[in-house]
Amino acid sequence: MSSNAPYVTAAVAAGVLGSAYCAYYMYQNNKKRLPQTWNYVGTLHDIYTYPVKSCGGIKLESSECSILGLKNSWLRDRCLMVVDEKMNFITARAYPELVMVQPSMQGPVLSLKHEDLGTIQVDLAEVVATKKAETATVWGVPVQVLDCGSHVSEWFTKLLQPSEHTFKLVYYATPNPRKLRSTTNKAYKFTKNDTGALPDEVPFNLINEASVDELNSRLGNVKVSHRNFRPNFVLTGCKAFEEDNWKFIKIGENVFEIIKPCTRCILTTIDPETGVRNANSEPLETLKSYRQIEDPALRRSAGESPRMGLQMALRTPPGASVKLNDSIYVELKSSKMTPNPSLTTISVASAAGLLGTAYVTYYLYQRQRRKLPDTWTRVGTLSDIIVYPIKSCGPIRLETAECTILGLKDAWLQDRTLMVVDKDNNFVTARIYSELYMVQPIVHGSVLTLKHKDMEHIRVNLAEVVSLKKPEKATVWGITVPVRDCGWEVSEWFSRLLAQKTHEFKLMYYASENCRSVGTEKFRKYYKYTKNDCGAFPDDTSYSLINDASVQDLNQRLEKPITYDNFRPNFVLKGAKPYEEDKWKFVKIGQHIFEIKQPCTRCVMTTMDPETGVRHPDAEPLKTLRSYRLVENPEERHFSGTSPKMGLQMTLRSQPGGHVSLNDDVFVA
Incomplete structure (x- = not known):
């Protein structure tokens, strides 16, 4: 599919900047005058x-x-x-x-x-x-x-x-x-x-x-x-x-x-x-x-x-x-408050943000709707929906979720929009720091809570991060991305967790509503990536799907069975045949249509037990997958190397904003 016109990016930028300024202005002006008791x-x-x-x-x-x-x-x-x-x-x-x-x-x-x-x-x-x-x-x-x-x-x-x-x-x-x-x-x-x-x-x-x-x-x-x-x-x-x-x-x-x-x-x-x-x-x-x-x-x-x-x-x-x-709380009329500041600036910023976002939605819908399949084949149902708010950390399971160009979303809960970085603002993952795997996030309103069996709980108010922190630059897979520092408290928490010196690591929050770039130019051209396909911090695309039947087939080849959690998918499909997904080009879940960009090529992350965070001593299931699931196309093999394929990397091709729900029928083309 062809790339979307460059002015989509400009519209998104207007949306992001307007919305961010609106949030910042409202927070700064309201926090002093809102009730404290x-x-x-x-x-x-x-x-x-x-x-x-x-x-x-x-x-x-x-x-x-x-x-x-x-x-x-x-x-x-x-x-x-x-x-x-x-x-x-x-x-x-x-x-x-x-x-x-x-x-x-x-x-x-x-x-x-x-x-x-x-x-x-x-x-x-x-x-x-x-x-x-x-x-x-x-x-x-x-x-x-x-x-x-x-x-x-x-x-x-x-x-x-x-x-x-x-x-x-x-x-x-x-x-x-x-x-x-x-x-x-x-x-x-x-x-x-x-x-x-x-x-x-x-x-x-x-x-x-x-x-x-x-x-x-x-x-x-x-x-x-x-x-x-x-x-x-x-x-x-x-x-x-x-x-x-x-x-x-x-x-x-x-x-x-x-x-x-x-x-x-x-x-x-x-x-x-x-x-x-x-x-x-x-x-x-x-x-x-x-x-x-x-x-x-x-x-x-x-x-x-x-x-x-x-x-x-x-x-x-x-x-x-x-x-x-x-719970509902109130503040009485008798309480003294400072006068209400003018909100004209908020109106302008909010309009810029929302109109920019609305234009993106309109443009994408117009560009894509004529290119989508007309005939679909039902292959099964959606049995699990999983979001990973922090790259390499624990999952949150949902019954329903909104689909955006950045990935799954449920209010402040968004897929892979946070990541841990080192002192040079380079991303780190559980490939090296396996203890990240056992960090369990919870999102309530705008408050992110992090739990680990060996640590005290810690909370981060993402609304405050957005309102108070200025964007800075970090790096993920060699790509520069805008981020906001989530604060010294959670930095110190991650540094202690990973047994490093104080402030060695920081938690960063994605600071754009636009997708980041992905891979090399040659990689993008081969898989026909557009500017709206990568999401925030995932390795490749904003959505991934695993076929549970393929996992069950793999288990027949292993001494110790695994689960689909080893593959950290967003969507789990039940009802299809093993590896039937290799032949699909599009997937439809509910009202949403996704284009399959590439197979999901697997790494050492799959060898980590989702329950304990411990790597398998024989590098399973990666070792077995390599014996029969390597990419065969020589040109494509140039990018995947010896990484076997298991699951699908997908991007949204229908209009953002609607929801997917458990037990939705799954169709393919």
Whole structure:
């Protein structure tokens, strides 16, 4: 396949630099003014995202927090909306049937289901890649959107009959938050990054379950649930309306500033189970009797709309996750804080970063989609997904993972984006320092924890590393790469582990969103590597796969069996025949297509026991593999030498961003 155009690199660079500066600026300016003391109030009971404005919600167990709201790969909060023929947004306030549209997401494919119309699907990757941006209006603010197509337009138009209008579904077309409404009360301290994509006001909102219970005690025969209020977060464990006195909220690693109370409208009167409005406008009427805003300056914009819940904006760097049962902490309004600094610079940097990244995604998708196979053969299922955050150190097994151009990712957990270097910033591996093999990493939020049986645990906050450390240069396989030093504490830890003098070794974090180069020019030309195939710190490519049947065949030739862990793959395939993979050119897992760049040629690392880190005295299984799995092509043998082949080196050829999951079917071409 041909190399991607050089300006992809420029776009990625813009993305990386903009995103990095955004993270740095936010960290530097926010860390002094965010609360230092927190009060525990309860736990996170539910997480909801509403991909289509006014339509049904999707419950999640965890989700990433971005400046546009909750995000889980292609699933993003309120990034789609229905518009009329004049491109003005519509909601369930006028069309309550929208509440009964239930969305679901599988990779980039959005499915919309309604009991009277069945299911319709929209491929958002195709929408992004093929549609041109146009202008729509939400609350009087022009926004850039992409039309999701005539088929879903007809579906919504039929659903909302007997309206005389025609309707379209549109997708938010920018990574930057939209502008504030002109009627926004200036008493509320909105910044330019607080509006999200298409929500009414802010990208995050929270409801206190105790407040809903208290409201129900005032209602007659009618009872409501938190779903009437369409929150992102549901809090349990604190007192009713205690939230009125909070200024900041902390969930997991994420800190949110409360911008304003959530003032309620007729949407709360629509039964989320039936889509029917309450005949007596409950619970809105009861709320109006005791939950009015009292401050005259704020009452001017709220009018008679009662308050229930909180509207919030993210104040810590985006990218960390929240998950069910996270503890929730708050800071009270009475606490003294320094004024909120201007975030204009953040907006510009964030836009540069996100737009650069978006352009890369668009360009790669356009370039590759016409070259991919049309016919596939099923060969088995995905039985294991493994990430190695630190080169040569222990694995982390996942049930699902996002696919990026750098490799597998799960929020801050990314494959081979960290490595240990010596005093000259040259990489080291378990080939020489076998004790590295027994270092077990754990990633929680942005915090990396390292464990070893002979050492105390040590933690590294990767968000702080990104925000505070300047990039420097290190070397991996003779290639210069940008890295950030993870600090003297973990340097001293690795130096003691490897029985060397203090500060002999350092832990480095990859400082680019662009792939590094790989091998010699002759090597790259022979295997037709592009600039986006190598990932961060893997030896060759950003993805590797092992066929478990091939491992079992190898075991029949060995005195002592091994496991596929000896080969440190990302993907483990079950169901295929031994060495069937030698003939494949492409692999498809879920929605993701990978091109096989070369066989994985094996080294002394395979001789190390994954359970003990001890090398096999007879260099097995490497010795046996050499007896029957050497590369036969003389030209290719020039690069592999006596290293036998076992497994596949692959690179992503479909659009980055979706997920692979255990038990996904695996197809080949």
